[in-house]
Amino acid sequence: MKIDRQPYRPFFRRFKDYKLDKMQQAFRDAEQADPAEISDDLFEFAGHDIMDAERIGYSNYSYWRSTFQVFFKKKVSVFLLAFLVALLAFTFIQPLLPNQKDPYRVYNDEAGKTLMNVQPNEEFWFGTNNIGQDIWSRIWSGTRTSLFIGLCVAMSNNIIGIVLGSIWGYARKWDKLFTEVYNLFDNIPYTVLRMLLMYIMRPSLKTMIIVMVLTGWIGMSKYIRNLILIYRDREFNLASRCLGTPSRRIIIKNILPQLISVIMLQTALAIPEAIGAEVFLTYIGLGLPVSIPSLGNLINEGRRVMLVASQRYQLLYPVLVVSAITISFYALGNAFADASDPRNHR
């Protein structure tokens, strides 16, 4: 059954259930009761109250409050949120903690020999890599880099996607042009586009972000456009338009608030996606320069020594951290999307 978001609904429902319970209880009582015991003093007149007759049911439904209520009711999502906040906080606090190693420094022992491929021990918590750098601090430094890329890409894609997607969806005369541009971009395999751009602009942090935004904005625009189309000709927008509201205001005040939940979901999913794309680009040799630790670089370094069983820790730890980050972002995004869907509100 589809539940419309009518304002009186929650009240009505509660009221009905309450009345139903009372009636059932009364029936049960009546079945058990001895007919002789039923006397008139069990009944009373309800009377007529003018104020009661005028009372209207209402709901103090608030979208965001219901969203958070549904969200926080699930223990898993609260746990994930706490975990993610702790992880992010730790990523940024880590270099300030005492006894941390420098992610770039090559460590030597007293004799001056490089400490390469040291198994995890008390000094090097996650061991060292094949040139003697500390994997523990490299992982956190890499996480910072990768999260930075993810956030930048997600934000830029969102901004460009929302602005262009709104124009595309709302202004009919631009629709044809945008659709043709979309078809064009959609038909260039984006691996080709990414690789060519990476080559032309030389791999670096900035290039990686630019390349991912250049290949990502069109998808986000299309997505926003489809959503805008759903709301564009609804009655309330028609009414606004008749009253002379400028299009910009209709988009910003009437339509975009309806899309907040999906936009947030997209942002949450964009981060695991960006990390995955970074790992992929590194895998085909077009990632960040090896000197910059990033999750993609760390996994790739680990992959090279994967066949030596004793050195698998170099792959295992980065993979665990990547998995923890991507899984919690993804699950959290989905939990939030569920919570923000009005159909799940009571």
Added chain:
Amino acid sequence: MVRYILGRLGRALITIFLVLSIVFLLMRLLPVDGYFEGRTDLMSDTVKNVILKDLGLLDPWYKQLFDFWRKLLLEGDLGKSIVIRKNVPVARLIWPKAMVSFEFGIIALAIQQLVGLTAGVLMARHKGRLADKLGNLYILLINALPAAVYFLAIQLYLSSVLKLPMLYDPINTSSRILPIICLSLGGIASNAMWMRRYMVDQMNMDYIRLARAKGMTSGQVAFRHVMRNAFIPMAQSLPTAVLFTISGSLYVESLFSIPGLGGLLIQSIQRQDNTMVQAMVLLYSVISISGLLLGDIAMMICDPRIKLTKKGESR
């Protein structure tokens, strides 16, 4: 109808023309050092110029573009590979590799559809119970983890657990099992997720309630009503999926060293084999455009209510 298809084909040709031209020009922006295969310092400038001239790279870009299109359209000639295997026509290089990828891809696609859709139906019918939770966990893991991570895990651990070879060997059939598993995982997850969502949404529709009310069992309803309707969007995506199996998967093919098409495009770009890149971009855009068109036609055949020629509604 015929007019509609012709119109779409016409627009498709324009799109392909633009796509190929853009990639062609982007390739010309790459640094020229790439054409000397890393022997830059051993060559004098005269030798370099001769090589570039042989490749036709010294002409202005519009002349290069014009020559390329003239050859392709008038002679149907995509040119010869210039680096990967010198002077072998590109079609002869691409075709056998595409067939290898196709072989793996089509089996994986069949598994994805069978397992994924069955899993989706099961999850929807046991909504909120153990089967559903396990399925959702699987979908979460597959979607959230970078593909490289679980492919590596499969290659590393599953091969030793199941005693299967780690690398592909054309003679040994059992060496195909792991790559096919890897190729199917993602598709199983997305098919199951989609089918579950669809079933759950449809279960509340009026026609389903009518069917239940007149006494059909939920199993009958699932297969006779829901599955039939679910097949329509699938009919649209299936042609593209089938055609794209020949493109292979870069990760899986390079991990298991399968001589497929997956890594060829990337290898060609890396080694700046212009003719190969152009041929493969042409191949991929033809595939994706014709896949879309075939999909729309298939959808129309499956569901007579859908009319492609009708003007879209305002909403």
